[in-house]
Amino acid sequence: MAADTESKLQQVHKHIRAFPDFPKKGIMFRDICPILKDPAALTAVIDLFEDHVRKNHLQVDLIVGLDARGFLFGPLLAQRLDVGFVLVRKKGKLPGNTVTVEYDLEYGKAEAEIQEDAVAPGQTILLIDDLLATGGTLYAACELMKKQQAEVLGCMVVIELKELNGRDKLKPHNVFSLVQY
Template sequence: MADGTREEKLKRINESIRAFPDFPTKGILFRDICPILKDPKSLTAVIDLFEDYVRQKHQDVDLIVGLDARGFLFGPLLAQRLGIGFVLVRKKGKLPGPTVSVAYDLEYGKAEAEIQEDAVAPGQKVLLIDDLLATGGTLNAACALLKKQQADIVGCVVVVELKDLNGADKIKPHTVFSLVQY
């Protein structure tokens, strides 16, 4: 890992996350990761820490699976560092060709997630990535989708975890590694 210790990198990431009260609705404190993307050193710090974690804990991972849409920002960078492929889990209707989908509940309604039918082979070891874990609905749906594909889910990584919402409980027995917790 280049440019700083783990603690320095975590400090840089923490300082880059902005809080916006009452967004998107009153009573919500939104954690904005956009400044991480704007600052190359912060973005490098995120990918460095994810890479270090994966190399220590999941050396045998075959694919990084990114969740729509912010998992697409971090996932390809991590996959490239690791020398492995990247796969998309998208909202229904966004992927061409034959797909597999799963319906799930959100705090404010229902949604469907899908993956291309041939994106993951049975038995492939996958690591899911997203920007934030809140209630766990989307990440849980992605896990269900990958189980349908007979993938071996080795874990999940997120930049931010909102601990008081207990999202990690929803995706058990899969583990969640987060860089920043609130």
Template sequence: MAANTTEAKLDLVKKHIKAFPDFPIKGILFRDICPILKDPGALTAVIDLFEEHVRQTHHQVELIAGLDARGFLFGPLLAQRLGVGFVLIRKKGKLPGRTVSVPYTLEYGQAEVEMQEDAVAPGQKVLLIDDLLATGGTLSAACELLRKNKAELLGCVVVIEMKDLRGSERIKPATVFSLIQY
């Protein structure tokens, strides 16, 4: 049966999120979006819900920026639906040409995110996309990277938000729209 209403689409998405206890380490309950990608109806529901939100809230969006690597799965599909471009925000050392990067701290060390120097024009209205918001470290760095490049960050969209980890507080003043919250 096709998911036609917002509630039915959200139910379909939630049904396709698989929980893995003690992954990647003991005490973590990992929420996996891979089953969404295997099911065309669930994937369509995710993009439908994102599109509906963006058209209502960020109708002026000019570019979608996706985070390495799962933002790459949803971002191009959403960008295509909206008729806008898509750019990659990757881990350091993965992009050719001149890049701009921002370092950030992880629980276990340091990392950097980067984008190509000419990926975003100053003043361009950009929306960030990823699969999951947990502690907010990577998403916060991506927000900073876009600001460093003088983009106008409209907000962030994610499939899943782990509310108890309070990642949305770390990326303020940027806003977060999440389909599913745990």
């Protein structure tokens, strides 16, 4: 089983492209588009997430995906786990009553929101996104879950940029990442 896991991790890693100086000089952008283009690589990502969840979380009610790339992996994982999927969006993108939280970005502030009835008090959730950098967006999603009185079991990402210490911002929540740079 460990060899199979390592093989899948290698497949994911080889499908991540690096673009230096994007979107600005000094940034090394990690592109997940090749993963999405290759069915075997995408399956490997979902297999690895599913394996992690089944080994570490006995009861999951919902997968909560972050705008927008969490929407790519979250529904596939939710379907595998036979649980629902919920969206955390940028402010103004969801109809109906919403719950909002403001958070800091490197260059200013932003707001994230969830539909008021998307998560019930006491539900157990896992957050999913493509990338953990400084942790601001995932932290905001954790704060939204707190407002909804949901229990955050952990955060899952395809890529973690370790030098930016985003994991520290998310404590006490566990972070599971497939690939670290």
